[in-house]
Amino acid sequence: MVYRAAVAGRVVLAILGGYGVASLCTALLSLTLPLVRSEAVTLATLVSFAIMVAAVVYVFAARSLGRAVVGLGSLSLLLGGGLWLVNGFA
Amino acid sequence: MRQGFRQSMAWLHTWSGLVVGWVLFAVFVTGTATYYRAEISEWMRPELQAGASIESGRAADLAADYLKAKAPDAQGWFIGLPQPEKPLIELHWWKDLVSPMQHALLDPRTGAPTQARDTQGGDFLYRFHFELNMPPLWGRWIVGICAMILLVALVSGIITHRRIFADFFTFRRHKSAQRGWLDAHNVTGVLALPFHLMIAYTGIVTLAPMYVPWGITAAFDGDAPRFFVEAGLSPEVRAPAGKPGGLVSLAPLVAAAEARVSEPLEHVAVYNPGDAAATIVAIFEERKGLAHLHPQIAFDGATGAELGATGAVRPATHISTAFVGLHEAHFAGPALRALFFLCGLMGAAAIASGLVLWSVARLPKADERPGFGFRLVRALNVGAVAGLPVGLAAYFLANRLLPVGLAGRADIEVRIFFGAWAMIALAGLLRPHLRAWRESLGLASLLFLAIPVVSALTTGAHPFDGEARFLGFDAAMLATGLLLAFAAYEAGRARPQRRAVQADPAAEPARIPAPRPAGTPQKRNAALPQARRSA
Amino acid sequence: MTPIVLALNLALSFAGLAALALSLDRHHRDAFLTRAPTNRARSLRWTGWGAILLSLAASIALDGWNFGPVQWIGALTGAALLVVALLSYRPGWLRPAALAALPLALLALPFALRG
Numbered sequence: 143m144v145y146r147a148a149v150a151g152r153v154v155l156a157i158l159g160g161y162g163v164a165s166l167c168t169a170l171l172s173l174t175l176p177l178v179r180s181e182a183v184t185l186a187t188l189v190s191f192a193i194m195v196a197a198v199v200y201v202f203a204a205r206s207l208g209r210a211v212v213g214l215g216s217l218s219l220l221l222g223g224g225l226w227l228v229n230g231f232a
Numbered sequence: 233m234r235q236g237f238r239q240s241m242a243w244l245h246t247w248s249g250l251v252v253g254w255v256l257f258a259v260f261v262t263g264t265a266t267y268y269r270a271e272i273s274e275w276m277r278p279e280l281q282a283g284a285s286i287e288s289g290r291a292a293d294l295a296a297d298y299l300k301a302k303a304p305d306a307q308g309w310f311i312g313l314p315q316p317e318k319p320l321i322e323l324h325w326w327k328d329l330v331s332p333m334q335h336a337l338l339d340p341r342t343g344a345p346t347q348a349r350d351t352q353g354g355d356f357l358y359r360f361h362f363e364l365n366m367p368p369l370w371g372r373w374i375v376g377i378c379a380m381i382l383l384v385a386l387v388s389g390i391i392t393h394r395r396i397f398a399d400f401f402t403f404r405r406h407k408s409a410q411r412g413w414l415d416a417h418n419v420t421g422v423l424a425l426p427f428h429l430m431i432a433y434t435g436i437v438t439l440a441p442m443y444v445p446w447g448i449t450a451a452f453d454g455d456a457p458r459f460f461v462e463a464g465l466s467p468e469v470r471a472p473a474g475k476p477g478g479l480v481s482l483a484p485l486v487a488a489a490e491a492r493v494s495e496p497l498e499h500v501a502v503y504n505p506g507d508a509a510a511t512i513v514a515i516f517e518e519r520k521g522l523a524h525l526h527p528q529i530a531f532d533g534a535t536g537a538e539l540g541a542t543g544a545v546r547p548a549t550h551i552s553t554a555f556v557g558l559h560e561a562h563f564a565g566p567a568l569r570a571l572f573f574l575c576g577l578m579g580a581a582a583i584a585s586g587l588v589l590w591s592v593a594r595l596p597k598a599d600e601r602p603g604f605g606f607r608l609v610r611a612l613n614v615g616a617v618a619g620l621p622v623g624l625a626a627y628f629l630a631n632r633l634l635p636v637g638l639a640g641r642a643d644i645e646v647r648i649f650f651g652a653w654a655m656i657a658l659a660g661l662l663r664p665h666l667r668a669w670r671e672s673l674g675l676a677s678l679l680f681l682a683i684p685v686v687s688a689l690t691t692g693a694h695p696f697d698g699e700a701r702f703l704g705f706d707a708a709m710l711a712t713g714l715l716l717a718f719a720a721y722e723a724g725r726a727r728p729q730r731r732a733v734q735a736d737p738a739a740e741p742a743r744i745p746a747p748r749p750a751g752t753p754q755k756r757n758a759a760l761p762q763a764r765r766s767a
Numbered sequence: 768m769t770p771i772v773l774a775l776n777l778a779l780s781f782a783g784l785a786a787l788a789l790s791l792d793r794h795h796r797d798a799f800l801t802r803a804p805t806n807r808a809r810s811l812r813w814t815g816w817g818a819i820l821l822s823l824a825a826s827i828a829l830d831g832w833n834f835g836p837v838q839w840i841g842a843l844t845g846a847a848l849l850v851v852a853l854l855s856y857r858p859g860w861l862r863p864a865a866l867a868a869l870p871l872a873l874l875a876l877p878f879a880l881r882g
Contacts, residue, residue, distance in 0.1 A: 166446075168444050169449065172446075172450045173451055181549065183450075185548040187441065188437060188440070191383065191440075194380065199241070203240050400847075401791070401794055401847070401854055404855075419851050423847040423848055427844060522834070571842065571844065
């Protein structure tokens with residue numbers, strides 16, 4: 143039961159966390175890449191899917207669910223903080 | 233996940249592949265058929281004779297006349313001009329963004345609805361491959377998620393498969409069933425790996441702004457049209473003025489546009505056609521090259537003055553459109569297209585063999601009752617893998633056998649496609665497993681072999697009559713039929729149902745619903761023996 | 768993008784991949800019933816990679832940086848499938864087929880250069 147809950151947890155974390163990290167990354171890169179804004183958006187969107195794949199692989203490779211949560215969580219915080227700094231929420 | 237990186241990835245590969253395999257198989261097969269979408273459409277409308285001389289300007293005016301009468305208050309018209317291989321005017325129009333798109337096909341000589349039989353042709357397979365015949369938004373999200381999971385399965389599969397180079401050419405079809413299926417899965421997966429990675433990634437990129445709009449949200453305040461204009465992908469379209477206005481004749485604009493761009497003119501779009509601020513956009517075929525970039529010129533709908541045109545794009549946009557171009561492969565000539573087709577089939581084969589491998593690796597021992605999950609997967613395998621070819625063949629046969637003037641014909645063809653598919657899926661549940669494989673593959677084979685015969689009998693046009701128009705299509709149907717016959721024969725030549733792997737206590741499959749007593753050490757996964765072999 | 772360039776590519780990569788396959792003990796045994804002697808395996812490997820690189824160079828030279836690599840990968844995939852099919856159904860034919868593919872590639876070269 144514990145095992146299945148952990149698997150379910152990873153699946154949920156991979157989907158939501160992976161998409162979240164990819165989205166934050168896209169938004170942040172769109173605002174910070176030193177390119178014309180349409181180019182920054184295009185490039186950021188283009189790499190977002192690779193980022194999501196990497197995040198998913200990380201979630202399933204992590205030693206424990208807790209570790210994956212902490213890893214993805216701190217990355218999201220970092221990206222969110224960066225986005226806040228460049229005024230992405232304004 | 234499991235102990236060790238490679239084991240976790242093996243687990244991830246197995247289960248991510250299983251949950252989306254059935255949908256992806258259908259997406260791959262219909263997508264692969266889409267490489268020949270134009271040819272399929274041509275075959276499905278045998279009344280049309282390709283190659284008649286075409287006047288784009290006149291066709292555009294005929295289309296506008298029809299639409300002015302039919303949908304003067306539409307938000308947009310999209311006029312597909314006749315092309316040598318498709319002598320039809322194809323119209324789409326929409327009242328607003330929520331109500332469904334309307335559609336009509338006109339005869340380019342008269343401007344009246346075409347006399348050709350009502351069918352969706354190859355467009356059905358094309359749309360199915362990314363919308364699954366669902367409401368577009370739903371279908372696109374489901375296929376997008378499946379493609380994403382495919383990407384994860386590909387990456388984890390590469391990590392799992394540590395002997396990629398040593399096993400590159402290995403296909404041991406005479407060893408155990410499990411070994412044979414594993415090799416088949418590896419060979420079809422690895423040999424066409426660049427294609428698989430490319431097609432999964434570029435497939436997602438075709439709809440990227442829908443899946444990940446957050447860049448546009450952040451940098452453009454969510455104004456997607458602005459983004460496309462700035463990226464150079466679309467000319468500016470004016471907002472409606474809110475007062476009625478007349479629309480200029482399209483023929484002179486078509487002529488002016490054609491004089492500017494050397495590519496053939498494919499579409500004319502009219503936004504807010506009844507409004508004083510209508511915009512007419514001429515859309516050309518892609519320029520020669522990898523990138524999927526259609527040159528476009530915009531005109532004022534009231535005066536015919538030019539409003540703007542798309543030009544060269546910047547590097548990132550070029551890369552992004554090249555991804556889309558690679559996915560569609562419109563640039564490929566006949567030989568390269570055939571190779572893309574082959575790669576697509578290998579993708580379908582990799583998925584199918586992976587699905588079968590999952591079940592073969594979990595065959596219960598002689599004294600074991602097969603679990604529910606195991607039986608479900610096997611039945612779904614038959615339904616998805618053998619059912620789809622039956623559905624496709626039924627779709628093509630229905631095109632020839634239904635009365636030409638039947639009302640709602642196009643929809644009935646589609647219903648026959650799904651009906652035949654569903655029937656085989658049911659048979660997969662009811663018949664003994666190996667027999668279900670053999671019978672449904674055999675049926676699919678017979679149906680495909682029947683297509684050229686039925687076509688010749690119903691249209692009266694056949695190669696022996698000097699009618700060589702559909703020779704290529706007929707040959708493809710015969711080849712598919714023979715391939716399926718071979719598959720049916722192989723499926724019937726069942727190998728003994730013994731455990732393929734030598735008694736290996738660690739090979740106990742982790743069945744989906746099996747409750748795990750607390751404290752049992754985690755067992756390794758049996759689906760990916762290469763991890764064990766090399767361990 | 769002409770079929771003749773693709774044919775050249777296919778022939779070259781088929782020969783190259785066949786040589787690579789035969790440099791592996793397992794497949795050498797399938798085709799010749801013996802393991803590949805070390806120096807022979809080495810020369811087969813060099814030949815194989817050489818032919819594959821030559822095929823890449825040819826496709827880029829003839830079709831440019833855009834289409835060349837696409838064409839090359841497509842041809843590699845098709846040729847690899849052919850090698851696997853031969854190895855598992857008619858392993859004895861692999862060597863003659865690969866040897867026949869080389870002059871075919873040479874034959875296609877002038878046409879490819881002209882087209």
